[in-house]
Amino acid sequence: MSADWLIFRGTGEPHDGIARLPAPPPWREFAGGPAGEFDRVDESSHGQRRNALATTYQADPGTVELVNTALYLRRPLLVTGEPGVGKSTLAYAVAHELRLGAVLRWPITSRSTLRDGLYRYDAIGRIEDASSAAAIGADLGRYLRLGALGTALAPYRIPRVLLIDEIDKSDFDFPNDLLNIFEEGDYEIPELARIADTTPEVWLAPADLGPKVLVKGGHVACRAFPLVIMTSNQEREFPSAFLRRCVRLDLPSPDHARLGAIVRAHLGDAQANASEDLIATFLDRRKTGEMATDQLLNAVYLVSRAAGENRGARQHLADLILRQLNSSD
Incomplete structure (x- = not known):
């Protein structure tokens, strides 16, 4: 089969191949807005170690094909394999080669919830400021910050890369909680939706060091579905409803x-x-x-x-x- 269809080639050499990515299937089209901006070649938050790993990553042909499958279909990529085979590093390798900016990483624990990934609200800080001069002229955006998943679903013109690391450490219901987000590509921030009549637009800081994201009416919807790479050490089984929404890659131990x-x-x-x-x-x-x-x-x-x-x-x-x-x- 010709390799002309490959966007990610696994070479480690940065290029602008993401511009050749075809339009998504009709059932995976998203039209969030307004379109966000970010410097897609900015990998500064990766750190020197992550950048070095990205440039030396050795992707086999099967891995390259499945990454491209996820890109074409706008579906999450579930990567399983033994510890140390390069599951997490794959996300950095793709982001580096396709110049998709810094990877948004969400490490999962048994206490992780969907809201943790979407946004964080500093309610205590707001209460403390309520009786001080700091509250004068302060907007609610000061107390909200998007999480890694929430940032990935902001309406960027080209996809961000989101690494959901060690998803098998999550509680039983967590994979199912992700299903609606993966299908719809949007979410609501109730704290902003409540004040939408008086404050329809709020700028929120993203999870990384990029520019702030404009949220209208308390609603965030993606434009380019992110490349979501979820890693698993094969410590649990996932529901079939979750698996059918993923492209699945099993990384073998290297020979x-x-x-x-x-x-x-x-x-x-x-x-x-x-x-x-x-x-x-x-x-x-x-x-x-x-x-x-x-x-x-x-x-x-x-x-x-x-x-x-x-x-x-x-x-x-x-x-x-x-x-x-x-x-x-």
Whole structure:
């Protein structure tokens, strides 16, 4: 099959391919407004580490195809796999290559709620200001801030990237709570809807460092549906109603060739060529226990800096790092 349809190519080289993304299916069209602005090449809030991971990410052909499927269909991408296979880093790699700006990250815990992702309201701060001079001329927007999900659904002209990290840590009802948001692409902020008659327009700060978002009538609706990447460590099952609204990607554990490519991308050819013994050790231990790819990278770096060609020292240092994650030994 021709690769001409691919918007995200997995090369790590930034480009403007997002402009070639076709119009969405009729059932996934959104017309929120007014259109928001943001500097889509601003990745400053990623930090140097995240940017480095994004540029060295090794996406296999299957991953590339499923990312593009999610882009075309405007559907969330549910990424499952063992810890350390690059589930979260995929979001940064896509945002970097397609110049979609800083990733909006929402880490999930057992206490996370839908409202946490949409917006935060500082009711206590407003009450404290009510009897002070600070309340004079103050608008409600001072006490509201959009969350990561709420910001992603703002009416930007091109899609933002939203990382919902470790969704399997959420409570039982959380995936179902997301369904309506994913289908409709909009939400209401009741605190603003109540004052819409007297204050129809309010500017709210987004979750990142971008420009404020104009909210009219307490209602936020997306224009370009965000690329939502949800990660799961396969610690639970999800409802079928939730799964059918997602594009599903199962990231396999990398084989010998891919591990070599990952080491090469992060540490260079010399390190990759000298790490065959460490890769073999890593793969051998992964047969009987849980291992993460970043353990191998740490081991290769440590051994190359501290052990040289001393075989005994190499093995000793590797043993310090390459321990099975599900073992207490």
